[in-house]
Structures are given as C-alpha cells and as structure tokens.
Amino acid sequence: MTLSEEARERLADIVAHQPTKNGELQDLWDMDSGSEVHQYLESELKEYYYRNENSLICATPEATTLIDGEDSDRVQTMTVTPLQSVIVEVIAGPDDDSQSVVSVLHALRAAGEDPEVGEVRSALRGLADKGLVETIQRTVPTFRLAVAREDVDVEVTES
Structure with missing residues (x-):
C-alpha cells in the first residue's frame, strides 16, 4: 500500500506517540472529533496500526520499519x-x-x-x-x- 505524504506523516505521529488515544491524535492532526480520527485510521492506515488491550493505538512493526527504515535500531x-x-x-x-x-x-x-x-x-x-x-x-x-x-x-x- 502506497501512502500519501500526509498519511506517512500521520503514521510517523503514531510511531512517535504510541500507545496513544484518538483524542491525542485529534489534537495533533487538528481534527474535529475522535470519530474523524477513527475514520482516517480505518481508511488510510488500517494495515499499519492496531489497538492494544487497553484500546490504545499502536503502530505495527511494519509501520515502524516503514517510518524508521530497515536499519533502524528502535526496539x-x-x-x-x-x-x-x-x-x-x-x-x-x-x-x-x-x-x-x-x-x-x-x-x-x-x-x-x-x-x-x-x-x-x-x-x-x-x-x-x-x-x-x-x-x-x-x-x-x-x-x-x-x-x-x-x-x-x-x-x-x-x-
């Protein structure tokens, strides 16, 4: 899946702020509601995030590699x-x-x-x-x- 520049930047926000909430991303992305954040995640970044057992938004390892690069030392x-x-x-x-x-x-x-x-x-x-x-x-x-x-x-x- 090819990401737009905006989607890639937003995915980088998720990687940097994980685990995070809809409200935090709403503020970062200047959106009107948590529902708008959820809709964006599902339509643009569905393959690159999941919700943990506390329903917080986390990046998949694939997303982290996409943002950091193959040679990243991030654990x-x-x-x-x-x-x-x-x-x-x-x-x-x-x-x-x-x-x-x-x-x-x-x-x-x-x-x-x-x-x-x-x-x-x-x-x-x-x-x-x-x-x-x-x-x-x-x-x-x-x-x-x-x-x-x-x-x-x-x-x-x-x-």
Whole structure:
C-alpha cells in the first residue's frame, strides 16, 4: 500500500506517540472529533496500526520499519498475553519455514506449556493482528515471526 505524504506523516505521529488515544491524535492532526480520527485510521492506515488491550493505538512493526527504515535500531515494545509471550519465544523466526498451529502447540508443550489448540490459534491470530507474526497460507494457515526477536521487546500482561 502506497501512502500519501500526509498519511506517512500521520503514521510517523503514531510511531512517535504510541500507545496513544484518538483524542491525542485529534489534537495533533487538528481534527474535529475522535470519530474523524477513527475514520482516517480505518481508511488510510488500517494495515499499519492496531489497538492494544487497553484500546490504545499502536503502530505495527511494519509501520515502524516503514517510518524508521530497515536499519533502524528502535526496539518496539508490544504488550502480549503470557501465552503469546511464550509463542514469540518458540515460533519460527522470520527467515525460517512457517509453522502450523499444531506445530506451534508442540513447540509450546516442549517448552513446558500445555494450552488447548484453540487457545494457540487465538493467540496466533492476536499476534498476527498486531503484526508480530505473519500468516502464510499453505494447505492450512502457517505462522512465523514477522520481525526479528531482537527488534521487539515483549511486555506480558495478565490474561
């Protein structure tokens, strides 16, 4: 997706101010309402942001790379659940072959965790929504990290 100059500048605002609220962006962007901010985010920046567990606006790792460049040394902090944290530790890296949900489940069990397959599937989808893992469609969806482990600092929240 090609961004206009305005969209790129606004995405840079999100990267710089994350996690942020509609109201803060409303002030930065001189908009009339939080609804206007939401509409802009959904129409122009949908692929580059997500809302964390507190509904605050955060940039995806892809957005941060787009703004900072490939050689950036910025480490992005992302808040995840305890299960998602362990998944980040055991899932295939960005240069490895992607893994199925069952493969990730086996890796989790080898690491001493014992979640249900539905919990793993849900956790993987949540990580994909945040841009931390990517989904590669084969016969079944498979997953791997979208960014290098050292490029993100995972902060665990209570489930």
